[in-house]
Amino acid sequence: MYEAAIYAARTLGLGEINALMELRKEEFKSVIRNAEEKLLLGELMDKSMHSVFFKHVRDHGLSTQLTFSFLKSAGLMSETEGFIFACQDGVINTLEYRSKVLQVQLPDTSCRRCKQHPETLMHLLSACPVLARGAYIQRHNAALRVLYYYLRHCYGIDVTPVLPYLPGDIPQVVENDSCKIYWNMPFATTRRIDHNKPDIVLFDKATRDIYVIEFSAPAEYNISAKEEHKREIYQDLLFEIGKLYPGYRVKLVVLIVGVLGGMKQSFVSSLAKVPACSSKAEFLAVRMQKAVILGSLRLLREMTLACCDH
C-alpha cells in the first residue's frame, strides 16, 4: 500500500520522497491527492519522463476530465490508483519491458498466452487472441452490466437496483409494458448481414424508440477508430431493424472506454441520447470506466505482473 503511494508520488513528480515519508499518513495522502488534481488539470501533460499515455489522451481527442475521473469518483484504493498510473506509464513487468527497458537477457519475449506476438502491455490488455476469448469478454460484460442493470431498473424490470457485479447469466430478453431489452441477441433480419448481434437493444414502448447500444474497450490509441468502425458496421442493422419495427425510430449508441480508462466526450453525449440515461450519463460513464480498469488490472494480476519498483 505504501509502496504504491510512493510510486504514485514518484509518478506525479513529487520529488523528495524521503521528506514525504516523514509526513503523517493523512498529510501524505493529501499531498498525493493535490498532485493528482493537478494531473487532472493536465498540468503534467508535457512532462517528458512519463508522457506516453498523456500523448494518447491529447493526440486522440480524449477527454482529460473523463479519462482521469476514476481518481475523483471511482472510490479505488490508492494501491489500485498507483497500479493504473504504472500501466499508463507502461511501467509493467511484461517480457518486452524486462528485455528492452530492464535489459534482462530473455530467450523469448513472445506473449506467454498466445506465443504469437511480443508481450507488451497493450498486447496483453487489448490485442492477445487468447485473452480475447476469455478475459476481454469478461471485462466487456462487467462494464456493460452497469448500464444494462441501470436500464432494467429505470424501466421497472427490477424494482430495486441490482448490483451489476453479481455473477450469473443475463437473460437474452426481458420485457414489460414499458420496455423490451435484448442482451447480446442476434436479430433475424430478412437479408443476411454481418453484424446482427449488438450488445444491448432497448425498446422504449412509450416513445417508440429503439436504441441499439454497442460497447467496446480497445487500446487508448484505437478509441476513435473503434468508434467510427462501430458506427459504420451497424448501419445495415439499423436499417433492417427499422423495417422489422415500423413506427419505431432506431438510434445507434456507441460507447467506447480505453483499456486504461481513456474516454472521449462522445461517450457521455452518446449515452445521453437515451433519455433514461441523460441525467446520469457521467455517473454511468465513470462506473463503466471503473469496471474496465478493474478488468484490465485483474487480467494483469492473473499474469502476476506487478508494478516494477524503479
Ligand SMILES: [Zn+2]
Ligand atoms: Zn498474446
